[in-house]
Amino acid sequence: MLVNKAYQFRIYPTKEQESLIAKTIGCSRFVFNHFLGRWNDAYQETGKGLTYHSCSAALTKLKKEFVWLKEVDSVALQSSLKNLADSYTRFFKKQNKTPRFKSKKNKVQSYTTKETNNNIAIVDSKIKLPKLGLVRFAKSREVEGRILHATVRRNPSGKYFVAILAETEVQPLEKTESSIGIDLGIADFAILSDGRKMDNNKFTSNMEKKRKREQRKLSRRALHAKKNGINLLDAKNYQKQKRKVARLHERVMNQRADFLNKLSTEIIKNHDIICIEDLNTKGMLRNHKLAKAISDVSWSAFVSKLEYKAKWYGKTIVKISRWFPSSQICSDCGHQDGKKSLEIREWTCPICHEHHDRDVNASKNILAEGLRTLVLA
Numbered sequence: 012m013l014v015n016k017a018y019q020f021r022i023y024p025t026k027e028q029e030s031l032i033a034k035t036i037g038c039s040r041f042v043f044n045h046f047l048g049r050w051n052d053a054y055q056e057t058g059k060g061l062t063y064h065s066c067s068a069a070l071t072k073l074k075k076e077f078v079w080l081k082e083v084d085s086v087a088l089q090s091s092l093k094n095l096a097d098s099y100t101r102f103f104k105k106q107n108k109t110p111r112f113k114s115k116k117n118k119v120q121s122y123t124t125k126e127t128n129n130n131i132a133i134v135d136s137k138i139k140l141p142k143l144g145l146v147r148f149a150k151s152r153e154v155e156g157r158i159l160h161a162t163v164r165r166n167p168s169g170k171y172f173v174a175i176l177a178e179t180e181v182q183p184l185e186k187t188e189s190s191i192g193i194d195l196g197i198a199d200f201a202i203l204s205d206g207r208k209m210d211n212n213k214f215t216s217n218m219e220k221k222r223k224r225e226q227r228k229l230s231r232r233a234l235h236a237k238k239n240g241i242n243l244l245d246a247k248n249y250q251k252q253k254r255k256v257a258r259l260h261e262r263v264m265n266q267r268a269d270f271l272n273k274l275s276t277e278i279i280k281n282h283d284i285i286c287i288e289d290l291n292t293k294g295m296l297r298n299h300k301l302a303k304a305i306s307d308v309s310w311s312a313f314v315s316k317l318e319y320k321a322k323w324y325g326k327t328i329v330k331i332s333r334w335f336p337s338s339q340i341c342s343d344c345g346h347q348d349g350k351k352s353l354e355i356r357e358w359t360c361p362i363c364h365e366h367h368d369r370d371v372n373a374s375k376n377i378l379a380e381g382l383r384t385l386v387l388a
C-alpha cells in the first residue's frame with residue numbers, strides 16, 4: 012500500500028541560508044496577507060471568495076511591482092496562496108473561522124515548498140532544498156520513498172527544522188495470532204489486557220515540572236522589566252529566559268511524540284486485533300479536572316497513531332462503545348458488579364472471588380467485548 016510518511020529533522024543553516032529562510036518566510040507571509048485582504052474585500056462585496064487560480068495569476072503581476080518577491084522560492088509563495096485558498100474553503104464549509112492575518116510574532120514561522128525535478132533530496136549528510144542548496148542536518152533516520160514536499164520552520168527557541176512528507180510503499184506485517192485490549196487511564200497512560208501498565212512517561216512529567224518552574228521565572232522577569240519601564244524586547248534576561256522556556260517546551264513535546272510512536276508501533280507489531288474504547292474526548296474535555304490530564308497524556312493522538320499504523324500494516328482496530336461498562340464486569344466470570352467510583356482501584360468479585368486490579372480487569376473486558384463485536388460484524 013502507498014502511504015504518506017512524515018519525517019522531521021533539525022537543520023543547521025549557515026548565516027546566509029538563515030537570512031534566505033527569513034526572507035522566504037517573510038515573503039510567504041506578505042503574499043498570504045496581501046491576498047487575504049483582497050479575498051476579504053471580495054467576500055464582503057459579493058459574499059463569495061476568489062479562486063486560487065485568479066490569485067496565482069495576480070501573483071505574477073504583483074512580482075513586477077514588488078521585485079524582491081522574485082528573490083525567494085516561487086513555489087513557497089504559491090503554497091502560501093494554496094494555504095489561503097484552503098483556509099477559505101474550510102471557512103465556507105463552516106469547519107473553521109475566517110482566516111487570520113499572519114503576524115511576525117506568531118510562534119511558528121515557516122514556509123512550505125513542493126518537490127519538482129529532484130529539488131528536494133537527501134545528499135549524503137545534507138539535505139537539498141530549493142534556493143537554499145545543501146543544508147547540514149541531523150539525519151536521525153532514512154527517508155524512504157518519493158519526497159512530496161518540505162516545510163522549513165523556525166521555532167521560538169531559534170532552532171530550524173525541516174518536515175518532509177514522502178510517499179512510500181509499506182508491506183503488511185506478519186500475523187501474530189494475538190489480540191489485545193487497551194484501557195486508557197490517567198495515572199497510567201495505558202493498561203493492557205496482558206497485565207502491563209504503560210507508565211505515563213515519568214520523564215516527561217519531570218520535564219514538564221521543570222518547564223512550569225522556568226515559566227514562572229519568565230513571568231517574574233516580565234514583571235520586573237515592566238516595573239523598571241524596560242521594553243520586553245530590550246530586556247535581555249527576559250529574552251534569554253524566553254528562549255529557555257521555548258527549548259524546554261520543545262523537549263517535552265518531542266519526548267511525548269517519541270513515547271506515543273514507540274508504544275503504538277510495539278502494539279501494532281505484536282498483535283493482530285487491538286480493542287480500544289471509543290473516546291468521546293469532547294465530552295470529557297468539558298470536565299475541567301480531567302481536561303489537563305487528558306490533553307497531557309495525548310490519548311487521541313495515540314489512538315490515531317494506532318489507527319493509521321493498523322491500516323498500513325494490515326492489522327485491525329476494534330472500537331468499543333464508551334457506554335460499555337468495562338470497569339463493572341468481572342472479567343473472569345462475567346458477573347456485573349455495578350458502578351465503581353474512580354477511587355476504587357481494586358476489588359474482589361463476590362461470585363467467583365477473583366481479585367481484580369480495576370484497570371487490568373477493564374482492559375480484559377474491552378478485549379472480550381471487542382472480539383465479540385468483531386464476530387458479530
Ligand SMILES: [Zn+2]
Pocket residue numbers: 341342343344345346360361362363364365
Ligand atoms: Zn467473578
